[in-house]
Structures are given as C-alpha cells and as structure tokens.
Amino acid sequence: MSNKDLKCGLYVDHTGDLSSAIQNATNGGYNFIATNLVNPRSNVFTPHSDLLLSSADWSTLVVGMITSFDLESKVLENSVKMESEITYAVHLGLPALLFQCPTSVSAVSQLSRIINSKLTFSGGFQNLPQFWIQIPIHSPLESCAVWRNDCQDIPSEDTWFRWHRLRSHMAVDKRLSIALELNGDLPDEALLNRWTGEPIKAVILSTSIFQTNRKDYPVLTKAHQMFIRNLMNKMSNDIHFIIKGHNRHTDMRHYIQYLEHIRNTQLPNDPVAKFAKGYEDFLQIPLQPLMDNLESCTYEVFEKDPIKYEEYGKAINEALKDLDTKDEIIIMVVGAGRGPLVQASINASEIVKKRVHIFAVEKNPNAVVTLQTLREQRWGGDKGTEFAKIDVIACDMRDWEAPEKADIVISELLGSFGDNELSPECLDGVWSYVKETAISIPSSYTSYLAPIQSQRLYCEASQLREKDKPSYSVFETGYVVYMRNFYGIDAPQPLFTFTHNDLSLKPSQRNNSRFKSLDFVAKVDTVCHGFAGYFEATLYKGIKLSTVPTTHTTGMFSWFPIYFPLHSPLFIKAEDTLKVDFWRLTNRRQIWYEWLISQPVPTSVHNPNGRTYSIGLL
C-alpha cells in the first residue's frame, strides 16, 4: 500500500466555472480540486449542476467543501441546509467531503449528529463519500494573537480536542478521517506525535507557510518536513495533500514537486517494511500451531528471515563449545518444521567440530515429509554428515519416548507475544528425555506491553464483527499486525518471563499461569485503544532476539507485534497513570489472557475464561 503516487489537490474558492478550475489544476499537475459546491455568499441553495461534469469526473476530480453553517443558532434550520448539501454531494458521487470542524462544544455535537446520521444510515447511499474533518494543527486564534496587541487573552487551545470530541460522538467508521491543516506554528513534539495515532487522510498546506530557498523554490521548515515525512510513514503514504492560497512562487507545480521530494527522501525502507508492504495495519488472527498444522508457504516465509537463523546458529555454536564432553552431543530440535534449525545445528557442528546426534521432532506429518527428504538428499541419510547424525521423529514432542536424553533442546515456538504460541507448555513436555544439565535454546523469553492510541487499529478490529457473535468479541482477541497508524502512549514494559534453565522439572512442578500489573504514564491527553505486545528472547547467554521497538533485532521480520484492543476507547489525561492488569491463565484444554484497566478508571475484564480468544493445548 506504500509508494503510491503522491495525491495532490488544489483548494479552490467557489467558482462559476468549475470546468476551467479543474482544467487549470490538472494542467498544473494536481490530481483534484477541493471546492465549495454551493456559493457561500448565496442565500438560496443553488449548487453546481450535475451536468457540468461526467460521473467519472465528479467521482475523482472534486472534493466537496461543505458550507460551515452556524450550528449554534437556528440549529434545526441550518442542520436541514447542511443535510441537503451532503445529500447533493452524495448524488454527485464525490469521493470525499470536507467539513470545517467547529470550535464550540455545542456546534461539534450538532455536526456529529448530522454526519453520524449519514454514516449509520442503512437505507440507501451505495457509495458514501469519505468525511474529512478539517482541523488546524494549531489554534488560528492563538497564532494570530502572537502578532497583535489587542487580543492577548486568547486561551490556549489543544485543537486535537475538537476532533476527539467529534469522533467520540460518532460510530467507529473508516470513512471518517482528518484533513489536518498545518499552519506556520507547530505544537510540541509530544502533541505532534499524537496525531500519528489518528486517521489522517489529508494534509492542507497554505502556500503562505512555504519559505523560499535560494533558487526561488518553495520549501518548508525542518520541523514541517520531519512531521510530514513522519505522517507519510505512519499513514503508509495513503495521504492526500491539498495546497491552499495563491501562488507565492514561480509555479504552482513547485509545491507538488517539493512534496514529492520530501516523500522520496524518506528513510530507505528497512527489510521489515519491505517484507510487510501491503500488510500495514492489517489485522491477522494469530497462528495456533498446536491445534493446526502450518502450511508449506507459511514455513517458507519464515525460513526467509535473514537474521533469525543466523542468531540461532551463533547460539548453537556457543552452546556446543560450552559442552565439555568427548561423547556425541545429543541435540533435539523440537518442532523442527521444515528443518532450518536442524541445518543450523549441522552447520554449527562443523564450525566447532564436535560430533552431534540430532533428533528432529515434528508433529506435522506434512513437514515430516520435507524433513525426511532433506535427510536423504542433504543430510547423508543413515550415514549422516561429517559431524552430524540426523533422525527424524514424527511425534508431538509432549508424547515422545526418546531413546536417549538430550544435551541441547532447540525450539522456535515463540509467537508475537512470546509465550502466546505455547512455548512454555511445549517445552514442559520434554522433561522426561533431557539431562538435568540440558541447555534450552531459547533459554528464556519475556513479553512486553505498551499502551497505544490508534483509531485505525480499533476501527479495523470493529469491522471484523461477525453477525452471530457478541459485539465485544472483536475487542478481546489478540491480533498480529504490522502497526503503522498508531501513537505509543508510553514505552513498552516487560510483562511475563519464562525461563527454561531446568528442563527436567516435571510439569507438576511448574506453573505457567502469570499475573502482572503495569503502570504507564501518558505524556499528553490521549485515548487508549489497547495495547501493543512484543517480546524479547535470550537464545543463549548474550544472544538475543527482540521485537521490542527500542531493541528490535535489525532486519528480522519473522514477527509482527500483537494488538490487544479494549472494549471501548479510554480517554487518558496527561500525567495520568494507566494501570493495566494482565493475566495468563491455564486449564487442561487451553491457555488464555485476560486484561483490564484499573486506573485512571476501571474497565471491564476482557476475555473472561478465554471466552473469545484462547490458545488450545490439544
């Protein structure tokens, strides 16, 4: 979805000659115009005739600006007028409508009701346009006050609240988004970043905020550049730019060229971003590898990770070196899949020149076919390789009766949230066939949790609703997702740790239930839409894998984060402590998570008894 063509529009005052206005704009390289459908100075409703343009042109070239009626006086009368304009825009088939967001509480409430009635109307409207709410990033009144002596008592306004108030009144809907108007002044960084958790579909730039460089071209300040680049990145480049005001430079075309320049000088895509292209903010149900068998293509994707198996290789090297034995070293790869860890073990045996006997244990009969083929064709069959002898065991690791006891147990059972694919339970199952001193690779892992603001992810979850399931269901499932359009309310903190330093303990001596309460602090007024989950694993000694943003293993793409929603978005004030309680619970059939927020306000328990989301043990 990234790397789309830059979409640029021109803000045009109401004009009698719409066709020429469009012609001028497209001649200047613009993709569309944003203009009033109705002359704002006329008292009568005389919109552009639908015969002016073809349907195809109406639906691509014109964003309709809806008149900003006074919704505080003559409420009912003006509401009817606004509804007529909207209905007319729907009749024309416009792709998007632009609404000035009012400042007053009461006018916002009126506008919300009107737009919401369109969003929730089930009776008609096959092709409802997008609703873009125009919000200035900085209060124009405040900006203005800086330059004047006669208005010093302008109260400071956080314009985000106009949007927050408006969307809180409305249904969660993808068609509702923001047209963010940048002024010359930008707010503090924390406030800027918060916008990256909102659905921004358009950015409105006045020509007056452009400066002129030495070659007479329009440029923006470093701060504006960085913010726009950040927005492009967070919105996966699915964003429209609208240039407003008269030409202050040589050619209107230069504004587009400058924005293209900004886009093209984004940071080069890292391997993860390249791998994830098209999956930005797309929710996936986590794998259930114990209950379901993975498919060949899934194995293939994960085997391509350039970093993960390198790190496993290093860990196996170190472990082999540390095992001070003259005998053959027994390695068990539990959950061997299509063999990448077997291969890594063979490689390691050659590097450290130690004899190993590798048991590749795999429950998926389809993957076992691959393992057996590899054994014959690549791993020397019964004879083995120079240092390694390989046996393929078609068996669930928890049921296997092994002929020998292992020195090293290697597994790759981690999910996006660490223990969520039941690595702890699976490794508990090897107790009967490991030496007391056996090394587990990985030796431990810890899940991480961070509160996030993301209208987009919450909206995506809400759209997964199935008719015959309760509406809360979609909000108490964990989703694997390459998150882009989100704002991190606070840094991730460690949650549950599992350590496998004594593999030979009997399952009855272990308890894989966990509970932890975490305190986060919001930097700015924000809305929590749930939590992002990550993990960090220690393979062996200092060798680690991490998906935690601050320590992310560079270039590794095997895991996207996990998203745990909340039943309802939760407003949090700056400096408020957000206390979340998280449980990992188990019974004989399944494990599941439950979570709730207890501060600043108590929310419901999510996913009680694992009623919606659980990971099956059988």
Next chain:
Amino acid sequence: MSNKDLKCGLYVDHTGDLSSAIQNATNGGYNFIATNLVNPRSNVFTPHSDLLLSSADWSTLVVGMITSFDLESKVLENSVKMESEITYAVHLGLPALLFQCPTSVSAVSQLSRIINSKLTFSGGFQNLPQFWIQIPIHSPLESCAVWRNDCQDIPSEDTWFRWHRLRSHMAVDKRLSIALELNGDLPDEALLNRWTGEPIKAVILSTSIFQTNRKDYPVLTKAHQMFIRNLMNKMSNDIHFIIKGHNRHTDMRHYIQYLEHIRNTQLPNDPVAKFAKGYEDFLQIPLQPLMDNLESCTYEVFEKDPIKYEEYGKAINEALKDLDTKDEIIIMVVGAGRGPLVQASINASEIVKKRVHIFAVEKNPNAVVTLQTLREQRWGGDKGTEFAKIDVIACDMRDWEAPEKADIVISELLGSFGDNELSPECLDGVWSYVKETAISIPSSYTSYLAPIQSQRLYCEASQLREKDKPSYSVFETGYVVYMRNFYGIDAPQPLFTFTHNDLSLKPSQRNNSRFKSLDFVAKVDTVCHGFAGYFEATLYKGIKLSTVPTTHTTGMFSWFPIYFPLHSPLFIKAEDTLKVDFWRLTNRRQIWYEWLISQPVPTSVHNPNGRTYSIGLL
C-alpha cells in the same frame, strides 16, 4: 413484588455444628444463616460436607461466606483457593454467596476477575448463586479513628467506590448485588441517597448499633430508621436483613420484630404504588397507538384512573363557560377510544347547561363498536341526551372531512414523555375542521428530563438483548417503567414544549422537530445510567396534569415515567456539569429522538436516524 415477608438472616461464625446453628436461628425466627463454609483458621480446604443438610436446606437456609483471601500477595495461589470455595458453594446449591469487598485497587481487580469468570462462564453452572458484595456504608477505619488518639491521619474514604470499581470490571448481571453493612455512623444524606440507585439485596446490621429503649427493646436512630425505610421502598421490599454479633438485648427475636415494625410503618401506599404493584422497575416498550390498535383491557386500565378524567371534566367545564355563544357548541373528541372523554363532555354540558354537539372520532374499529353501543344505550341514540347530541365517526382524525368546524377539540394522546405518542402530529391533522378560535384540551404540554443512576434499570435493559440485533439496540430505546431502584442525579428540567393555541394552522406552517441542550449538576460522585422522562400538560387555563415527581398529580396512575438509557454507564464527578443534547426529529414516516452527552465527556449519538426506536406516523 412488594409486601413480601421480611427476610431475616443470622450472621454465624464458622461452626462445627451447622445443623444446630441453623436450628437455633430458625427457632429464633430467622429465615437463614450466613456463615463461613470453611474454617478460616484452617490451612487445608476442609469445607462442610454436603451430607450435613438436604439440598433443599442448602438452597434456602445457608448464605455462604467466602474466605477473604489476601489477593495482593500470592495472587494466583489465593485466586485458585477462592475459586475452589466458590465452586464448592455452587456444588452445594447455595442461594447466595457473601464476599468482603477488599479496599485496595489491586485486590478489587483480582476479586472482580474471579467473580466475573463465574458470571460469564457459559459451560456449566445451571443454578449460579447470587453474589453479594459486602460493603460498609462508612469506612470502619474512619469510624474507629474517632475513638482513638493513635490514628488521626486516616484519609477519608467513600466506600461506594469499592463497589463502583468492582462492578465496573464486571459484566452487567442481575446476580451481582450489594450486602450493605450499616455501622453506627451514616454518611451525608446525598451519599446515602446514592445507594438507592444500586442493587442492594441485603443489609447487614450489627447488634451493637441498636440502642435500647425504655422497655428494653432494641431500636435504631431516626436516621437509620429513615434510611432503612427508604431502602425498603426503593428496593420494593425485596431485601434481606442479616443480624450480626451477639445478643445485646432480651431476645434475638426482638431485632426481627423491630425491623418488621419499621416495614409496617412505611408510608401508606399511594394509589400509584398500589396500581403498579408487581411492575416495579419492569421495562415496557411504549405504546404505538398510531400504528397499532389498543386492546380492550388497555382501555379499561386507563379508564380506571380516578383523577385524570376529573381534571379533564373541570377543563371542559371551564372551556364551555368561556365560550360565549348561544349556538350549539361543537366538540370534537379526537381519539375517543371507548368514550371516557365523550362522557366527560356530556357531564360538563349538563353542569354548565349548554347545548353541545359531540363528534367522537376514533380510528380503532374495535373501539368504534363500543362507542356505538354507548351511543345507543347511554347517550340517547339519534335523539341525544338533554344537552348533548353525539355522533360517532370511524375515521383517522388526520383524514376526516368534517361537516362542521369545531369550537373545542378534546384529546388524550399524550405518552409518558408527553409528545412521544405523536399528539403534536395528530392535532396538526385537525386544522381543516376547526374554527380559528377553537380551544384545544390539552392546550400545551412539556416533556421533562432528569439524569439518573440505576444499575437495576440499565441491567434490565441489557437483558432484553435479542441475538440477531446489535448490542446497542437495547440501550437506545425509551422504556415505560415504574422506577423504584434509582437515584436522581439532579432535578428534572423542562425539555420540549408543544402549544396548541392555533389549531387552524396548516401542517406546512408547523415544525415539530425540536432540539434542546440541558445542563445538570451532580451533587456527589455518581454514575449516569441514562435519563428519566416525565411530562406536564396544561389541559385548560390553570388545570394541569403532571407526572414530574415534584408536581405529580396526586393519585393519577395513567402514566409511568419513561427511561432513556445510555450505551455505557458514565461516571460523573461531584459538581461536574452533565450536558445532554436531545433532539426530536421527524420525517414523513416517523418521529424519533436522538440524544448524546457532550459534557463532562462526549458520548456517542444514541438512536441515529431512529434506527432502533421510532414512532411510526402511518
């Protein structure tokens, strides 16, 4: 449901001899005991054997007290222990379980998760007991501090928050309620009243808070008496009393007798309460008299109102007197039903001795049969009575082409919320057959709105959920209900007024859409579960009907209030302004209400486009 026998239980410490304890209690007149199932001083789980009592006795005589485990340390271990006790109590078939509500945020969260997992467990538990959460009405620590010198820095605690926090974590469920423990100290009246909006199923009274009167009997302070009487009334007498502590008076029986005395000295039931018996807090879908025809029994019930037709009679008298004409006065009773207003008009004509011609217009063909029968048998047929000639017109008042123009138009089209049964639209329909000076009875009416706290009503609404409808549906409908278990957050305020002082205006000159924003102020920290709606109507000049609590027409029972829920309960801080926006919207097919809260926090628009609740015009 009221006037049930008083249900009294005895709080008994864990005993080895359960049968004797029960015997002693029942001999003393008590209905049940509340006791620990497990010896709290034992480390091993050794509960009473289920063989001690028959199933019938377990299910009626024993309320199980669950051990107050420390849920802040050893969380997972103690949770498992508590779950075992609960499961065992379910096994015994106990009617109710009593839980001490912890004070700390984190322990409340743990207890919530445990109880919620039982409430939401779909797999078993045919007969889940009630869960009674024991909350002291006043912090015991604070009460204690008054008498000691060594603990002066006890922070003031509003114990309601323990409950509020707990229930906020849990599913809305009728089986979850409060066992309110009264101490010697009672909080302020505002705080006391707030409890009447909570589901209180039990009141725990220590024998130590009883005083001794001159005859050596136990009595309570006036304040305690009043509060208990208030609770009995608000809970429709469906409440259990539990006496705790050793006997400080002659006979344990005297405590019961005293509580019976309090109950029997409640205010004598007013006619409304008598009429409403069995309908307390029972939600009914409002009538749709335009779309549906009322049934005979419905007419019969409303005709029995002792006050309503008296007031109508007075109004008709006054109107007849005021009409200074020698001609026959034309009265049209529009929506005549089974004729009570026709009869009232005939009576009035005799009192003021003026000749009238009454047209009884009725669209319901079944009621028309009654009207025609009455005309023949009681109203003199074609000849009429001494002063009145009656014609029955089988027609919708909005379609009738009348032979003459009316002097007086009499109707009874009001619903619980005034205009919600479309009185305005119906009376708009008479414009073509009224004189310009025609009098309408009623001449005007105004709806009233008040925010309420009522876990009970919200819970009742949530239980009406139908599987194939969205979960929000039950929370955006108006319900007619005789409200008992609620707390009024602020006094009702007038909302929409309709005035019929010029009946001859054409419908095109009218607009029955309305909008109003109301500001309420909370006296104490509270939770808003929606709004109570009432109305006040002026029949003619000073003659009024009102269902607004402060001005309620004494003895009139024709209307219960209406309840408009919110999608989610909303916490409101003391002194916070609660701003609600309310719309009455119309199109050609229906009218509907939409509502939202914009302060202190913005909520979603309820009932957009009347998607859930609308009143049909056709």
